[in-house]
Amino acid sequence: MRRKKKISGRKKEQGIILTLVAVFMLAVVGAMAALSIDVVTLYTARSEAQLAADGAALAGARVLANSGMTSDVTNAALTSNAETLASAVAIQVAQSNQVGGRNLVASNGEVIVSFPNAASPAFGTNPHMTVQVKRTDLPTFFARIWGSEQLAVSASATAEAYNPSGAEALDLDPPPQVAPTCVKPWLLPNRDPTGAGGQIFNPVSGAIIRPALFGGSWSLQARCSDCSGTMPSVIAGRYYPGTIEADDFPVPTALPACSAGFNSYQLAVAGCVPRPIRCGPIAASAIDIDVNPYTPNPTSRDDDTFQAAKCLIHDTGVAGDSDSIDSAALPSPPFQFLAGNQNPVAGAVGKDVLVSDSLVTIPVIDNPPPPTPANPVTVIGFLQVFLNPTGAPMASGPIRATIVNLAGCGTGATGTPPILGNGASPVTVRLISPP
Incomplete structure (x- = not known):
């Protein structure tokens, strides 16, 4: 009986799968590490946006409280002037905050102020102010390989001025x-x-x-x-x-x-x-x-x-x-x-x-x-x-x-x-x- 000859190429293939898996895992881990940079950047920007919204809403509500509008609810001129002043202060406070490495710009629509209960009879003594902040142009680093060159982040906060009268x-x-x-x-x-x-x-x-x-x-x-x-x-x-x-x-x-x-x-x-x-x-x-x-x-x-x-x-x-x-x-x-x-x-x-x-x-x-x-x-x-x-x-x-x-x-x-x-x-x- 003739004995089969061993094919020497198989020796060269031994362990190739393990090598391929190692290379693949290295690529996956590297990609995840790279993506984590974008995730952390997004999370940090989200926290900064929330702090900006909170501070702006509280500052605006403080203006409403100190304005006296809750003490004279029939004074339409006072209420209107208080809203205008509160909006200006809230925008100023929001714009003084950085989100994603730069200050917010209200003229770009990145700061929006509203009075959600303005039509309610309770607005006179319990006005609410909502401040929304956002950035839609946060740059990405490694997420670009999936075609995402910019990320968006937003936050909102509502504050009240409460007069028990x-x-x-x-x-x-x-x-x-x-x-x-x-x-x-x-x-x-x-x-x-x-x-x-x-x-x-x-x-x-x-x-x-x-x-x-x-x-x-x-x-x-x-x-x-x-x-x-x-x-x-x-x-x-x-x-x-x-x-x-x-x-x-x-x-x-x-x-x-x-x-x-x-x-x-x-x-x-x-x-x-x-x-x-x-x-x-x-x-x-x-x-x-x-x-x-x-x-x-x-x-x-x-x-x-x-x-x-x-x-x-x-x-x-x-x-x-x-x-x-x-x-x-x-x-x-x-x-x-x-x-x-x-x-x-x-x-x-x-x-x-x-x-x-x-x-x-x-x-x-x-x-x-x-x-x-x-x-x-x-x-x-x-x-x-x-x-x-x-x-x-x-x-x-x-x-x-x-x-x-x-x-x-x-x-x-x-x-x-x-x-x-x-x-x-x-x-x-x-x-x-x-x-």
Whole structure:
């Protein structure tokens, strides 16, 4: 029998499949690694777009809140001007953000601002603002081998400005409470402080009775310097000092250097007491008038208030040092705030700003008969006022205050937990999920 000869070529083919598989796997892994660069780029750009949308929506809603439009819902001109200003600020904030390596450009359609509930009756006291950002020209690197030379990324955010005064129009049962922080220890009776007469808020529903108070001014001063004796009767525009106790109020924060040597009351005026003050039902919003003997520094509570307020608003006695209401925006609302020479924000001097240390929140208390209040008193709303609106050096005596917002909730706001929103403002601002 003849033996078959071995074919030597088969020896050369042994292991070729393993080599081909290895080469193929190397190509696949390389392609996946290359594609991961595009995936990470897209994911990063998506996160940047969301941050830009969130920041722009919150900034625009803050403008709506500070404009006063939620305090005077029948003022069509105010609402229109507030929308225009809010849109401009939102676009400016969005364009200051980079997405995919460059700043957004609104004129290219990359930033779109809308007011989704503008046609709703609730828009006046609870306006929503939506900001959409997008980029459709993100360059690709390795995805081009599949013909994709550009990628698109987009994001949107909706923020609201909520004034509890209009909770009835929102058909919320029960209406939510608000609880701002940094509230000043000035308990203002529920009477028109400008002297026109009547109440500020409906003590039950919280509805604003006198929208015309928006933009009004009065001289802020204490009803009693020392309220430890017989409680004096209510006078419109005169506040009762709130209790400042170590176990009740945390240590004030954001204290200016000029507050050194101040007493507890003055520290609460010059700084920020981070305790939320609720507005609503009696049990939740009860607060006490300070009936402890008061030792002023140097002569009276009004003097103490004057010195603490000067410190708060950075009034050093030089014209233009403290912030002011921008006269260029008057008499047409909304108000705009002009940063003074001593404004602590670097680069803000001489420019319009959204927030100011001169903008403070004052609680309004219910004052049912008899005309003399008794502890505890109930907070049924808040006034947001601008101290010393002209920015000129303050003279001794009462402090001029201009009303820029009214927010009432009465005793019917029982929804919990309370809305904290953007902290010091009674018209809360927060991101929401669009309905």
